[in-house]
Amino acid sequence: MIAILKRMFKTAWQGMKRNNWLSLACIVMMTLSLLIFSSILIFNHATNTLINTLKGKMDISIYFKTDVPEEDILKIRDELLSNETIAKINYVSREEALKAFEERSKYNPTIQKALDELGENPLAASLNIKAKKTEDYNTIIESVKNSSFKDKLITVDLAENQKVVSRVDALARAVKIGSLFAISILACLSFIIGFNTIRMAIYSLKEEVEIMKLVGASNWFIRGPFLLEGALQGFIASISATIIFSLLLLAFGGRIENFVPGIGLSVYFWSHFWFIFFLQTAFGIFLGIISSFWALNHYLKI
Amino acid sequence: MSLVYFKNVSKSYNGSLILDNVTFTVETGEFVSIVGRSGVGKTTLLRMLIREELPTKGKIYFNDKEINRLKPQEVSLLRRKIGVVFQDFKLLPNKTAFENVAFAMEVAGYSEETVKKDVPEVLKLVNLQNKADNFPYQLSAGEKQRTVIARALIQRPELILADEPTGNLDPINSWDIIKLLVKINELGTAVMLASHDKEIVNTLGKRVISLEDGKIIRDEQEGRYLI
Numbered sequence: 001m002i003a004i005l006k007r008m009f010k011t012a013w014q015g016m017k018r019n020n021w022l023s024l025a026c027i028v029m030m031t032l033s034l035l036i037f038s039s040i041l042i043f044n045h046a047t048n049t050l051i052n053t054l055k056g057k058m059d060i061s062i063y064f065k066t067d068v069p070e071e072d073i074l075k076i077r078d079e080l081l082s083n084e085t086i087a088k089i090n091y092v093s094r095e096e097a098l099k100a101f102e103e104r105s106k107y108n109p110t111i112q113k114a115l116d117e118l119g120e121n122p123l124a125a126s127l128n129i130k131a132k133k134t135e136d137y138n139t140i141i142e143s144v145k146n147s148s149f150k151d152k153l154i155t156v157d158l159a160e161n162q163k164v165v166s167r168v169d170a171l172a173r174a175v176k177i178g179s180l181f182a183i184s185i186l187a188c189l190s191f192i193i194g195f196n197t198i199r200m201a202i203y204s205l206k207e208e209v210e211i212m213k214l215v216g217a218s219n220w221f222i223r224g225p226f227l228l229e230g231a232l233q234g235f236i237a238s239i240s241a242t243i244i245f246s247l248l249l250l251a252f253g254g255r256i257e258n259f260v261p262g263i264g265l266s267v268y269f270w271s272h273f274w275f276i277f278f279l280q281t282a283f284g285i286f287l288g289i290i291s292s293f294w295a296l297n298h299y300l301k302i
Numbered sequence: 303m304s305l306v307y308f309k310n311v312s313k314s315y316n317g318s319l320i321l322d323n324v325t326f327t328v329e330t331g332e333f334v335s336i337v338g339r340s341g342v343g344k345t346t347l348l349r350m351l352i353r354e355e356l357p358t359k360g361k362i363y364f365n366d367k368e369i370n371r372l373k374p375q376e377v378s379l380l381r382r383k384i385g386v387v388f389q390d391f392k393l394l395p396n397k398t399a400f401e402n403v404a405f406a407m408e409v410a411g412y413s414e415e416t417v418k419k420d421v422p423e424v425l426k427l428v429n430l431q432n433k434a435d436n437f438p439y440q441l442s443a444g445e446k447q448r449t450v451i452a453r454a455l456i457q458r459p460e461l462i463l464a465d466e467p468t469g470n471l472d473p474i475n476s477w478d479i480i481k482l483l484v485k486i487n488e489l490g491t492a493v494m495l496a497s498h499d500k501e502i503v504n505t506l507g508k509r510v511i512s513l514e515d516g517k518i519i520r521d522e523q524e525g526r527y528l529i
Contacts, residue, residue, distance in 0.1 A: 007408060018396040211392045214352065215453065216381035217409040219374070 004224075011225035012232060022201050023233060029197035030237035030287065031244070034280050036190040038245050040183050041276055045268050046260075047179040051172045055134050058168050062144055063124040063154040066094065070125065076149050077127055083143065085136035090128040097123040124154060134169055191287065198230055198291035202299070209299040219300045226296055230288030238281040245269070303366055305330045305461060305492055306351065311360035312516075313346055320346050322516035323360070328494060330460065333487045335503045336496045337527045338513035344496035347513075348463045351494075352384055353377050365460070382410050385454025385491075387483075389466035391446045393438040399425065399449045400434040406453045424452045428482060444475030451482055461492045468499060476502065503527040 016023040064073055070093060077089050092100075098121045105111040115122075131137050144150070202209075212222045246269075253266035269276065304327035313321040320343040328334050336344045349355045350362055353369050362369045364380060372380060386392075393402050400421055407417045425431050428448040438446055447467055454462050464483055468476035480502055487493045497503055503510060503526070510525030511518055520528070 003414065007414075015396065208394050208396070211394055212405070212409070214354065214381060214386060214392065215406050215409060216378050216457075217405075218378045221409055 008224040008228055012228035015225060015229050016232060019201075019205070022204065023229075026197050026201050026233050027237050027240065030194050030233055030284060031240040033190040033194035033197075033287065034237050034241035034284050035244060036186050036193075037283050038241060038276055038280050040186050040190070041279065042265060042269065043179065043186075044183060046263055046265065047175055049263055049268075051175055054168050054172060058130075058134060058137070060129045060131075060137060060140060060144075061092075061126045062129065063126045064152055065154060066122075066124055068125070068152045072149075072152065073125055073127065076152075080127070080129065080144075083140070085131055085133070085140060086129055087132045088130040090130075092126045092128060094121050094123055094125045097126065134172065138166070194284075194287040195291040195294075198233075198288065199295040202226065202292060202295040206299045209296065213300065222300065223293065223296055226292045227289050230292035231285045232288070234284030234286070234288030235281060238277065238284040241280060241284075242277050304328060304363075305332075305365060306494070307361075307363040307366075308347075309361045309363070311347075311350070311357045311362060313343065313350065313355065314358045319516050321357075321513075324513075324516075324518055326511060326518060326521060328461070328492055331487070331490050331492055333484070333493045333506070333508040334495070335506060335508060335510045335525075335527075336494060336513065337498060337503055337510055340498060342513045343516050344498075344513060345465050348386075348465050348494065348496055351461075351463060352381050352386060378409070382406075382457050383459055383461070385451075385457065385459040385462040387447070387450050387454050387462065387464040387467045389469040391438070391450050391470075393446060393449060393453075395438050398435050398437055399430055399441065399445075399452075402438070402449055403452045403456050406456050410457055420456060421452075424456050427455070428452045442475075443470050444472075444478060447471060447475070447479050448482065451479070451486075455486060455491075459491060461494065462486060464493060464495045464497075466496055466498070468497070468502065480506070500527045 074091065077091055080086060080089055101123060102112075102115070129140060131140055144153070209222055249266050249269050253269075256265055257263065306328035308324050308326050311321060311324045312319065324347070336347060338344055346355060350357055351364065351369070353372065356370055364384070367376075367380075369380065394405060397405060403421045403424060404417045407420065412420075422431060422434065425434055428451055430445060430448050430452065433441060433445055433449075436445075438449070441449065447470075451462075451467075462483070467479050467483070471479065476499070483493050483495065484506070495503075507524050509523050510520070510527060512520040512525070512528065
């Protein structure tokens with residue numbers, strides 16, 4: 001068994017060395033194919049980050065009439081917290097709201113003047129509600145609308161929020177479907193490039209395969225080194241793709257981060273380096289083996 | 303028990319009949335020339351013996367085993383028992399002369415030590431000991447054909463099929479190859495030589511099977527090429 005494996009490795013290595021241009025072409029095309037594969041992983045992460053950022057920024061603010069006392073609002077908050085769909089509720093008092101508003105409009109003298117002329121705090125206290133899932137926002141809004149404390153609320157904002165909620169949900173869904181579509185296309189493209197390159201390489205060696213058959217080689221004796229060669233090419237292509245990807249991220253990672261803040265491509269790539277490398281190598285080796293196997297079968301029939 | 307037995311074998315391609323009801327036997331250690339014009343079916347006949355082709359009708363036996371009924375693994379074993387010398391050499395281009403000969407041993411599962419011991423001996427037999435490390439493109443046509451003979455010989459086959467082995471060679475190299483085949487035959491291996499070279503066949507003075515229009519028209523011991 002060890003002798004057979006040794007012979008297989010020797011033949012595969014010799015095949016790669018002696019058909020060096022063909023092997024190089026295969027490795028280059030497979031590297032391209034694996035770069036697409038890794039881009040899919042990164043792209044998937046980017047879309048997930050985008051959706052999570054959108055979802056994270058979403059909440060419902062319910063504003064209370066100015067004459068509702070703080071204790072009542074806190075009671076309502078506690079009551080709402082018993083709702084299982086709600087993750088977190090943040091109470092913003094009238095004073096805190098005013099402070100934040102003043103801070104935001106400190107460079108706007110007109111607003112400052114208007115506030116001074118009013119003489120009292122016109123802002124309402126509010127509860128900022130974060131749901132566990134985005135799809136729960138509508139239910140929460142409905143339950144607030146029909147609650148016992150609905151008369152204490154300024155209800156206009158609820159309707160506005162409802163629009164935002166459904167827009168974000170639609171956007172998240174569109175991004176998910178779009179990315180799934182792009183991922184499928186890219187995955188197919190990556191597979192087709194790798195598969196056809198190896199098929200063409202084996203096509204050019206079909207006469208050799210036929211000779212081996214005529215000399216009495218069994219199908220597995222012929223297949224073994226070719227499959228191993230495919231796997232080796234996949235492995236080398238994976239290392240090349242990783243080096244290229246790392247260099248690209250080192251060169252452009254900062255710029256991408258400036259363009260889409262919070263996307264964290266570099267952070268994701270380096271923190272998942274071995275995971276990406278493992279998946280990419282597994283895909284490369286799988287591609288090399290399956291393509292060689294498929295392409296060879298055709299010529300092993302004589 | 304004959305080594306080879308063709309029993310009422312016919313072969314047609316796309317409706318055109320190449321071999322028509324051919325019957326003959328070849329005994330162990332025999333030297334048989336199959337002669338006839340180009341396209342008469344000599345190559346087809348040899349290709350059916352290594353099951354590169356299947357007959358349309360009839361049966362072919364090698365050592366009493368019906369070739370048509372062999373399983374794929376048995377076909378590999380059959381091809382190891384029959385050495386083939388092709389007109390177009392069929393050498394593996396990315397392997398040296400040594401490696402081409404060694405390959406035939408490796409497929410049969412011989413150990414590395416046996417390969418290293420036997421291959422130089424066979425290369426010496428065909429006078430190629432100094433070209434062992436040359437790739438096919440670095441060999442002359444005659445040297446290529448001698449490498450092919452070495453490859454065919456290395457597994458000590460019971461039968462060697464030589465399909466127009468001198469077709470691509472000059473007269474001097476042609477005679478070298480024929481002498482080599484005769485020498486192999488004298489050592490006990492049966493040889494089936496397909497040729498349309500009158501001079502070679504007539505000089506050999508061995509059994510001749512003549513084909514015309516897909517049929518055997520003559521089968522004579524110490525025969526001649528008379529077409």
